Amino acid sequence: MMAKMVSLTIDGKHVEVPEGTLVVNAAKKVGVDIPVFCYHPKMEPVGMCRMCLVEIGRPMIDRATGQPLREEDGSLKIQFGPKLETACTTPVSEGMVVLGATEKAKAGREDNLEFLQTSHPLDCLICDKGGECPLQNLTMGFGPGESRYLYDEKKHLAKHVPLGELIYLDRERCIQCGRCVRFQDLIAADPVIGFSQRGRSLQIVTYSEPGFDSYWSGNTTDICPVGALTTTDFRFRARPWELRAAASICNHCPVGCNLTLNVRREAVSGGKWVVKRVMPRQNEAVNEIWICDKGRLGYHFGRQNAERLKKPLVRKNGELQSATWEEALELVAERFQGVGSGLITLASGRLSNEDLFNLGKLTQSLGGRSLLYTSMAGGDLTTQIGFAPGTNFADMGKESAILVVGSDLEEEAPLWWLRVRQAAKRGATLIVLNARNTKLDRDAHYSLRFPFGMAAAAVLALVNALSPKRPELPESIQELARSNELKGAAKAFAEAKDAVILFGSDGMGLAETQALAQACANLLLTTDHFGRPNNGLLGVWPRANDQGAWELGWQPSMNLPADLAQAQALYIVAADPVSDDPAYLNAFDGQKFVVVQDLYLSQTARLADVVFPAQSWMEREGSYTSGERRVQRYYPALQPIAALPPRVESPGTRRAPLLTGLRAELDGPQADFAIPAYLAEKLGFEGFAHASASLVFARLAAETPSFSGLTYQKLAEVHEQWPIVGRADMYYGGTAYENTQGLGAQLALAQNGASLLSWPQAADFKLPKLGGIAFPITRLYDRGATLMHSQLLHKRIGEPYIVLGEQEANRLKISQGGFVRLTFTESQQSVVVQVKVDKNLPERVVLAPRSFGLPVSGPTPVELKSAG
Amino acid sequence: MLAEKYAQEIQTILAKYPPDQRRSAVMPLLYLAQRDKMYVNREDMAEIAEILGITPTEVASIVGFYSLYYEEQKGKYHIQVCTDLPCALRGADRFMQELCARLNIRPGETTADGLITVEPVMCLAACDKAPMFQVQSGAGLSYYENQTVESALALIEQLRLDAARKRGRDSHV
Amino acid sequence: MSKEKLPYFLLRHREIPDLDNLEVYRRNGGFQAFEKAVTQMEPTAVTEVVKASGLRGRGGAGFPTGLKWSFIDNKNWPHYVVANADESEPGTFKDREIMEGNPYQFLEGVAICAYAVQANAAYIYLRGEFWDLAARLDQHIAALEAAGLLGENLFGTKYSLRIYTHLGAGAYICGEETALLESLEGKLGQPRLRPPFPPSYGLYGKPTIVNNVETLTNVPLIIEKGADWYRSMGTEKSPGVKIFSLSGCINKPGNYELPLGTTFRELIFEHGGGIPQGRNIKAIMAAGASSSLIVADERALDTPMDYESVPSVGAQLGSASVIVIDDSVSIPWLIDKTTHFFRHESCGKCTPCREGTFWMSHLTERIANGRARREDVELLYDVASQIRGKCLCALGEFSIEAVLSGIERFRSDFDVAVGEIQVAAQVEQVPASD
Structure with missing residues (x-):
């Protein structure tokens, strides 16, 4: 209405x-x-x-x-x-x-500004906010010319108060507006900072451990109207007016938050462009004006540090040695020729659409197999009944239902957690269906628990409550299936005008997520919630462009170790399987030809015959497809690493430095889409573009039905958004950037729903009487190769650990912070690891965070022993 | 642990408020935590947060905002003299200064034995009976009205004797 | 106005010994009004009687009580009643005497109010310093429960009521009704935006009536004796009796229960016994520290103390906390006391109050201590004026009353303080403490 x-x-x-x-x-x-x-x-x-x-x-x-x-x-x-x-x-x-x-209104403002200035220090010249400070701007605009307050009666307060190691507070600068406190309470749902004292002594405090314990803390520095809150990352690093802005997209998770990378040239870096900070860029259909701290602080892997690969490496006499591009490309082209189906290209969703397109096309031309490196399946379904164009969490409210299943949403895709929660606050029916308690449960109308290992069966139980064609339910799910809560949730979901499902991989591997996705698809089809705006299936993928990979036809192997072991040649791009699971080591037996393409010399790269150095996402153009199927462009912020001085065109204010054109002789890291194109050239294949991402995208759009009609120009289109942010009046919305470089475009759905209604396998799953089962979970702050380059986050990332229930811990006579020896039943490998206790977990359950070096890619039998 | 020591009191306090509004109990629970030490430490704040399902920061905010809670240890007994306007018109300022002088402290300070803190406070709703003060200890608050410096010193002597007796008792346990 | 002494209606314990004993209270007609309301009256009929009585809020604002009750939102449940026993205005000590001496009449008033708005739970928010008093009220409430006057199915009806005490912890601002509700919810005692007002959005976001202790204590007698009886006392627009808390430079400080409309002269010179040591009266503050300073001339002394008349001498009746100032008191010293009070009690939520009270206190301190110049008095006046009309709640707005009226009406005291007129200091002037 x-x-x-x-x-x-x-x-x-x-x-x-x-x-x-x-x-x-x-x-x-x-x-x-x-x-x-x-x-x-x-x-x-x-x-x-x-x-x-x-x-x-x-x-x-x-x-x-x-x-x-x-x-x-x-x-x-x-x-x-x-x-x-x-x-x-x-x-x-x-x-x-x-x-x-009017004079009266202006006088009122002047009066208030004079009041604020009685306490505020005059340290604009050394303040990080100076230049983009609402108080500074408004005082210049409306304030009194001079202060009648005696300087020596000013209240002097602490100026360097760490609210934890990520955010600093300057107590003198704080004007007690409470934006940060309210943001943390109402939007982040982490009320870990608050006001203490009262009157003029009112001040911000935190008593959480660690201090300011929230994934959202950086946003408070954007909306702080003065320089009271600053990130440790940016504090004292540069002045706002020195910074140029490049539009970008976050590549840590499938949300696709719009970013602005602020860069400047620095003498200390040899005159190169350097990223000084990451800021949110407004996109009201994606991230609004927020980003999580991982996106804000976890960008350092893309910078040009000493560990980055700068030249191709070729194994000679058993050692990896620097080589020219010509030499390395020749060698790889020669070795790939004729391998045919013996070639496997393994790439991850960390890559752009353009990269995956060219890699896939090259592999296809060679007759090899393209495999997506991922821990989560179901993308074949999201390409068909995923989010339809026009879907926007912001439009979900009273008439919508949202089912989140098998996902610890804040950990896996923080902005979706934030937006789902707000939809629930607007009246959307939120159903959280998980094996364990998560932060999203606080806002759920239906908070349902299924036994560990029974995610797909739990969704089938919802279908069962609604459909005349009732799927059979295994025994362990019967109790939940009979509950009124579940029946109520099923009814609410079915009756909602619009409904979406977000499914994740909490506790699951490939096989389990495949079954879960299938079950979700059945629920959507049964209740007719697909194929129109604000309906459909959303995969909470582990990587930024997994959805794009699925759209481009990439799929994972259901038995990757075996496939890798049997291959004759491997081309591994943006993936490091050996670090994730030592079991993959078996595939690298020295018999096969291995090419690795990455930013760093990863554990896997160390085993390669040829290593190609790749450009980071901030050094090049490209596009990602978010989980919501929105294709979004990112722009180069830095000059790529190269031995030759680049041809620099002077960038305008708040614009990115322009890339140089392609040079005749290759030098330094190259874009991931360009390298397969160079190989194609060597191999004599036609139809590859390498000169620019936009040319690759044009071919991609021409050859991929769901991308049909999309162009880089279309992705760069913008329209007016509300609220208006980022203009001269920063006091209104904060320092989030206005979006002038593109809101992206949502993909059309593939027209193919025929095979969907087959029931997934939902065999019974019971926890063992002895030992335990390790279930993989995702932590936002992981120990992956990318995030570990952000030193600032190390304390929050922490050391490897597992999570046990209270009973399990008591049985093992172990308490929080103690150590256990974890033995993998199948391999009999064992590891000593620290324990965290979660009182809500059942016995025999071990939660193993992904990327913490434990080979747990799905439910894995283990044995536990106290190790002191 | 408050939960063990004051299990019954905590139940009684929580029962006053609707089950989904446990946060209302934060102030009474803080009084409970302050009973022994005359201040609230971080462990108590964390425990109260746990009991109420709020964050320790939210509990600490309450401690900071309200003037009857203390975050650090001062005297066991706080002699809080009202020096607001109506009391001041009846000599409350002079009363407090003389009392402090006799105790060899300045307003806001604690006596050498760590027992008595004398501090000025805002109106205590006893304007007609000034000079007056309240004694705040872990056990609660009591008013002493129409006071003279001598009567106040006599009371302090009594408090000291009580404290010594209590110490003696405790040391025999 | 009749000079005949009326019997006590609120401070009845002064005439009836042991009125804080439930038996004694009941022997003197106690809880008959509540029983009558619950068993014989529709809830709205109770509100109508209170409305007709003309009873106005005794906490300071003087808002018609029955009208407030009639605003309760009946589309949103449950309802709550909260008694404001946060009595913290310097110069106010009436609620404490009521709750100590005549507690059951107050509790009966709470109960009748709760019935009128169909609340099943009522909270008494007492300032933290009323610790002993809260413990005694808890005993009284237990006695009522034991006697079947509180609890389930009262008097055989479906109506149930529980009353709970809740202690604050030292914050004047919690006397402001929305700050009180925030505090009762376990949050910082900072005022809410209004509207919405508590009768539609109060405790836990539910419709809530917040009334002062004295206001509620009037209610049982109004129900028992009727609105007309109540209107027979006081003035047309300010009917009934009021407790005047008399303090400061006065021979007989204390609470005086008198009809509204009694003159300042009668209160101060007849009941209060005049000014000590034969000194002259200089000024009157009628509403505690939140008052303007009334120049105590003949006209002012003959002004009736009711909600309509006091503004004619440039002040408000407020909570009727009458602080008497004699000619030994320096007004700069006095406003230094009040600004320090407000600086200490400002919750810090809105800019003008937080910064303005802090700034004013610096200026008054300098002026009172003889370290100021003439322009500081001008500046103080400016700063106080700058606060006016901009604050989130009444605390900030009232913090300037004594300052502005002091400078306007007692300018020569300031001239003395800044050294422009040489006069020997006459009064004890201990620097205000924070």
Whole structure:
């Protein structure tokens, strides 16, 4: 239903906005800036800072007739209140007259600014916020010329207060607007910072361990209207006005948060461009104006550090030695020729659409197999009944149902957690169906638990409650299936106008996620929730472009170790299987020809015959397809590493430095899409582009039905978004960047739903009477090769550990922080590892975080012994 | 552990509020935590947070905002003299200064034996009976009205005797 | 106005010994009004009687009590009643005497209010310093439960009620009703945005009536004796009796229960016994530290103390906490006391109050200690004016009343303080402490 429209005037401009709109936002819509500090368009108003004071008049009503009174000239008679009113807390009303530029209103602002300045230090010259500071800007605009407050009566407070090792607080600069505290409470649901004391002594504190314990902490530095909160990553590193901005996309998870990489040239780095910080870039259909701390602080792997591979390496006399591109490409082309089906190209969703397209095409031309390196299946279904174009979490509310199954969503895809939670707050029915408790349960209407190992069966139980064609249910799920809670959830899901399912890989490997995806597909098909906006299946993939890989036809092997072992040649790109599971070592027996293409000399690369150095995502162009099937471009922020000085075109303000054209002689790391194209050239294959990502994308779009019609120009299109952020008035939305380089485009769905209704295998699964089962889980702060380059996060990442239930820990006589010896029943390999205790876990369950060096790719039998 | 020591009291406190509004119990639980030591330490805050399902930071915010909670140890007994306007018009400021002088401390300080802290406080709703003060100890708060420096010193002497007796008893346990 | 002494209606314990014993209270008609309400009256009828009585809130704002009750949102349940026993205004000590001496009449008032708005739970929010008092109230509540006057199915009806005490912990701001509700919810005692008001969005977001202790203590007698009886006392627009807390430079400080409309002169010179040591009265603060300073001239002394008349001398009746100032008191010293109070008690939520009270306290301290110049007095006046009309709640707005009226009406005291007029200091002037 459309909201009733209300018309009013603001500083003489006529405005028509929906009923309930706040005056401050109505003003914003017609380009009138009313200054604010505490108000933020993403949060409910609190009216604390009193900065937005305006004069407000309302039509006078004749009490007898109920009709508005009129002046002699026929215009409405307007009555102004005696006091100024706060524009941020006052909703519009019909005929309202708002005056924000009168002497009285301006005096009110000046008064408030003078009050704020009595406490605020005059350290703009050394403040990280200087140059993008709302207080600085507003004081210049509205403030008094000089202070009547005696300098020596200023309150002096601590200026370097670590709220943990990621965020610093300057107590003098804080103006007590409470934006950070409210953000953490209302949006991040981590109320780990708060106000202590009162009056002028009011100050921000944290008592969490570690300090400011939240994945969202960096956002508070964006919305802080002064330089009180800064990230350790950026603090004292550069001044905002020195920075150029390059549009980018985060590649840590499948959400695809829009980023801006802030770069500058530095003498200390030999005059090169260097990334100084990562900022959120607005995309209201993806990440709004937020990013998680992993996205903000976990970019360091893409920088040009000493460990990066700079030249190709070729094994000579048993050792990897530097070689020219010509030499390395020749060698690989020669060895790949004629291998045919003996070639396996193994690549991960860390790569762009363009990279995967060229790699796949090369492999196909050679007659080999392309395999996606992933721990999660089901992409064959999301390409068909995934999110349809026009789907947006922001549009989900009372008429929607959201089922999250087999996923610890905040850990796996933080922004989706945030947006699903907000949809639930708007009234969407949220069903959380997991083996264990997660943070999302706090906001769930139905919080359902299935026995470990029974995810697919649990979804089938939902189908069973609804469908006349009832799938058979295994015994262990019967109790849940009979529960009223589950029946209620099934009914709510079926009856919702729109419904989506997010499925993840919590506790599951490839086989289990394949079954789960199949079960989810059945639920969506049974309830007719697919093929239209705000309906469909969403995979919470482990990597940024897994969905893109599936769309381009990449699929995982259901038995990768065996496949690798049998191959004659391997081309491994952006994957490091040996680090993940030592079992893969068997495949590298020295008999086969192995090529690895990566940023660093990984454990796998050390075993290769040829290593190609790749460019990081910040050094090149490309596109990712998010889990929501949105194709989004990223732009180069840095000059690639190269021995020759690059031809630099002077970049404009807030624009990326431009790439040099391709040089005749290859030098330094190359883009992942270019290297297979060079090989194709050597091999005499036609139809490969390597000169630019846009040329590759053009071919990709021409040859891939779901990408049909998409171009780089189309991906770069933008339209006006609400709230307006990132312009001169940073006090309104914060320092998140306005999106001027593209909102991306959602893919059409593949027209193929025929095979979907076959029931998945959902065999019974029971925990053993002896020993235990290790289930893989995902932690946001993992020990993967990329994140470990962000030293700042090491303390949060921590050492390898497993999680046990309280009973299990008691049985082993072990407490939090103790050590166990974990023996893998099958291989009899064992490892000593630290224990964390989660009182909600059942006995015999071991949670093993992925990437922590434990070979647990799916439910794995283990034995446990206390190791002190 | 508060949960073990005051299990019954905690139940009684929690029963006052709706089950989904346990957070309301934070202030009474803080009084409970303050009973022994006359301050609330971080462990107690963390435990209260656990009991109520909120974060330790949210508990600490309460301790910081309200002036009757203490985050650090001062005297066992806080003699809190109202020096607000109506009491001051009846000589409360002079009363406090003289009392402090006799105890050899300045307002806000604690006596050498660590027992008595004298501090000015805001209005205690006994304006007609000034000079007056309240004594805050772990056991609670009591008012002493229409006081003279001599009567206050006599009370302090009594508090010291009580404390010594209690110490003696404890050392025999 | 009749000079005949009325019997006590609120401070009845002054005439009836042991009124804090339930038996004694019941022998004197106690809980008959509550029983009558629950067994014989519709809830809305109770509200109508209170409305008709003209009873106005005794906490300071003077809002019509029955009207407030009638605002309760009946589309949203459950409802709550909260008694505001956070009595913290300097100069106010009436609620404490009621709760100590005549606790059951207060509790009966809470119960009747709860019945009128169909609340099944009521909380009494006491300031943390009323620790002993809270313990005694808990005993009284237990006695009521034992006597079947609180609990399930009262008087054989379906109506049930529980009353609980809740102690604050030292924050004046919690007397502001929305800050009180925040505090009761276990949060910082900072005021909420209003609207919505508590009768639609109160405790735990549910419709809630917040009333002052004295207000509620009036209710049993109104129900028992009727609205007309109540209107026979006081003035037309301010009916009934009021407890005036009299303090400061006065021979007989204490609480005086008098009809609204009694003059300042009668309170101060007849009941309060005049000014000590034969000194002259200089100023009056009618609403505690939140008051303007009334110049105590003949006209002011003859002004009736009711909600309509006090504004004629440039002040408000507020909670009727009358602080008497004699001619030995320096006004700069006095406002230094009040600004330090507000600086200490500002919750810090809104800028003008947080920063303004802090700044004012620096200026008053300098002025009171003779370290200021003439322009500091001007600046103080400016700063106070700058706070006006911008604050989130009344605390900040009231913090400037004494300052502005002090400078406007007692300018010569400031001239003395900044050394422009040489006069020997007359009064004990210990620097205000924080």
